[in-house]
Amino acid sequence: MDHSMEIRLHGRGGQGGVTCAKILAACYAAQGRSVQTFGDYAGERSGAPVRAYTRVSDEPITNRNKVYEPDHLVVLDHHLLGPDVFAGLRPGGSVLVNTPEPLDELASQWSQFTIGVVDATRIARSHKIGTRSVVIVNTTIAGAYARMHDVPLEVLEKVYEKLGFRGNFAAAREAYESVRTHRGSAQPGRVAAPAPAPVLAPVPARKLPEVADLVAHRESPPTPLKTGNWSSLRPNYTEHLAPCNAWCPAGNDVVAFVQSLHGGDAKKGAEILARSTPFPGVCGRVCPAPCMEGCNRAEHDGTVNIRGLERWIADAGLAPYGRETAAAPRRVAIVGSGPAGIAAAFVLGKRGHRVVIYEGEAELGGVLRTGIPTYRLPRAVIDREIGAVLALGVETRLGRFLGKQEIAALPRDHDAVILATGLQKLTQLDVPGAKLPGVEQGIHFLHRVNLEGGMRLSGHVVVLGGGNTAMDCARSALRCGAQRVTVAYRRTRAEMPAIREEVDQAVEESIVLLEQRAPVAFAGTGRVEAVDLAEVEMGPPDQSGRRRPVVTSRTQRLPCDHVLLALGQSADTSLLPAGWELRDGRVSANGAPLPVFAAGDLATGDGTVTHAIGSGRRAADLALQALGLPVAPFARPDRETAVPATDVRFDHFAGRPMAHSLVLPVAERAATFGEADAGLANADEAHRCFSCGHCTRCDTCLVYCPEGIIRREAPGYGVDYTYCKGCGICVEECPRSAMELSDS
């Protein structure tokens, strides 16, 4: 008995139908049968309906014709189902369809045939088979075929091994296990074959298509075929979250302000920044720039210098803030004028509310003014940016720190209160000799340097710590006249929380870094004369993921004249009035929430200007919301949803290293408090931005479209869906993941 059979596969160009037919043939070949497999080859490309065939026989196969009366069908895309697909299928034949639809519907529609359904697309997608735009289902659906037609799973596995598809076998197995079938009603048999049609009979027995004369045979693209009918997917231009935007704690639209620089005009960028931050000039200088950590260009040839570009925009001039007229202006007190307090005032002021800022120092700015040295952040920058916020009508009360009772009274005179007092509590060092004169908190030192000026130091200054305060102390000490400055840190240089450029510049300025050293004692008679530093070994990682420092008994005495402690700060909640309890950024008393909110480091302890801005914005929004105003509180986007580097087509971008800002030579900068960093020479760095997830009208989609049916159309592009096959090439080629495919 001849067990020959013919299988016809229906798929779309690019789905791998020919390979699927090959897998099926290889399965039968592995069981000792003669096989033959081939595809239909034509001029059509991705997305066009295509067919592939497999013949199986116990005899050597000599038939070289295409398959017209298949025993079995495999349909890789359920949108193809129709009379064309079923044409010629023998009674009692079977149809395996890749579809998310239920079995019953198909089984009742084509009841004479055995029907199998499997959602191979879902399975292949979950196994990440194919490209980001087109899922390749061939190796998956073959598993379902094996189950329907009693091909042992071991045979299938061996075939996958041999053909190099081992990685796809798990998907095939899942399809094998999840295919559902319904037996057909008809008995196996043959199609009633049409009578043989002699091609030379007087009357043409077969209807042949009309063909125009050769000289009349002209076509103009697009083809008259309405190829859009084949489509099951269609491309859309979509904005996806750029990682820089996702990473920015202040909530800046980073990709937009960087892209705005393409025309060389900083004004538009300033307008974009004015929506989210009062401190572009400050952040353009002192921000640790989490956006640059997230930047996808890091995977290509180095992150974009976003901090430098933000400064470039700010230095070219701020955009004026518009002040809305609030229907019912509220009165809000803000305690503390650091970046969080000013950011809250910025949000409330723009919305037309009345703001009073209470600041203990004589000038506004908080840590910006007391903590950050002028060589990093010139005072004119702070003045200009805070001045713009004050211009919104913000009132100030300066020069006196509020006591607990005064704070407790604020809610009586204001609709809401925002506490932004920062990190007032300094980490102390409890070792012998810590009270010796000459051992001082670095914050206190910086406060004096920054507010009083004219500080002089001499001899050898040792700074203990590895954050930005430590670098600020060390470099300020140098500028105050210290002959020698050493920074001792318990971890390694790479693990220092300080901005990398700050560390680099400190080292350039001859500041010595001692890594893996912890202070265990200070020595001196009447005044500190030396510090005992113990060697530190790195233990297993702690909760922060960094390796835990283990202090050894090996010590070394380092003679010195002055010690600055920069060991960290924390929020001082003892400032809160009695009975006030701070939780999740809001204060309550006796369990009842008060209209009092915390912002900045008091609330989060993140310790950066950019985090403080984001926190200040959120606290202002929450306060307004608590007062019954329709406000969607600012929240940082989910970083997980940002465009990953793997979705950026690096080959569209020529390699080009990051542009660095111009830093004055050591000889010119190390002795003065003038600004050390002159910023970027120009805004060309913006051209390095991939614009992840944001269309730049680069025309790549238009150029790559095989049908030529994408056209420029305001505001971006139009797709002629009459002809779009949904092949996904435009989405695949989009350099920046600003497109996606969806079901049509």
Next chain:
Amino acid sequence: MSTEFLSGNHASALAATLAGRANRGGRGFGGGIYPITPQTECVEYLCQQEFERGEIVRVESEHSAMGVCIGMAFAGARTFTASSSNGLAYMTENVFAAALYRLPIVMMAVNRTLGPPWNIWVDHGDTLMLRDSGWLQFYCENNQEVFDTTLLAWRLAEDHRVLLPVMVNQDAFVLSHTMMQIEVPGLEQVERFLPLLRLPHQLTEKPVTFGGLDFPHETEVHRRQHAEAMARVPAVYREVQREFEQHFGRRPADAVDGYRMDDAEVALVAMSTMSSTVRAVVDSARARGQKVGAVRLYMFRPFPEQDLRQALRPCRRVGFLDRDISLGLGGVLWAEGRAMAPAGCLVQNYIVGLGGGDVRPQDVQGILDDLVARQRAEEPRILEVAT
């Protein structure tokens, strides 16, 4: 011997790889290659192979591809290339040169319709255009034959009685892209079958010139020598058939491959894969009692005149099925073969399957019916079978 599951393209490339490695003790293996649909998979496969001696050189055109083969062959390497259709048209000048230089190059050609208008599917017009180029030509019927013919082509080409290039032809897609199981010998078996190439006019350290100006009396001699070499091919081929069978246990087809011809009053003559369909129709006609046979021309150059004349001897009606057309004449196979039919025989030409039309059994049956029923031969009939 192992069983491999290969397309015609890969079968040919694998045979070339084995033949190439078999010459590593000599001057190695190589060739220039340039891709063209439907041959591309063959040259892709070759580019992935490593050869101890020699290399595959990727060039910018078919003309250069054959140029590289000519140079390598002169240097004594076993050489191979592959092309198709318009690529062959572009290569043509050097195709002639390779033969006139008497170089034993093997070329696999995938038969594809010449354009424009553009067409990527099978017909034989491209290689038949080169029938006067001085190359040997074989037309294969299945994947195994593609492999076997590629191997034996070198044995034939490198024989000092022949010293001519060989073209191994296969139908576009029907063979080139169709996978089937084939038997593949090991390298040692191939080495025993294919001795190292010893080219008599191989280049040495002493500079020489080939192909300089030939005066009329020299050309007369050179053409006669070329023609005599061609005339020796059928006999040498029969030796190669025997050798091949001894080494691999399979006997390659005869130059003229007859089927149920002993008492056939009616014969259908064809080449390549269409012959399989013709044989199926012959079987069903025989089952109805008709004395019908099939003839396949496996070797087309040199034209196996004697063998075809012998095969057609019992016939009273012969139909030539051409998958080609010499415009202004008719089918090439018919034009060359009609004189081999016995005196008084009705010979009709059917041109069928141009541009890749799928010639099905009912189409061939229609031809047979027409041939049996007609009173006299007419001009060649151009049939339309594609749907």
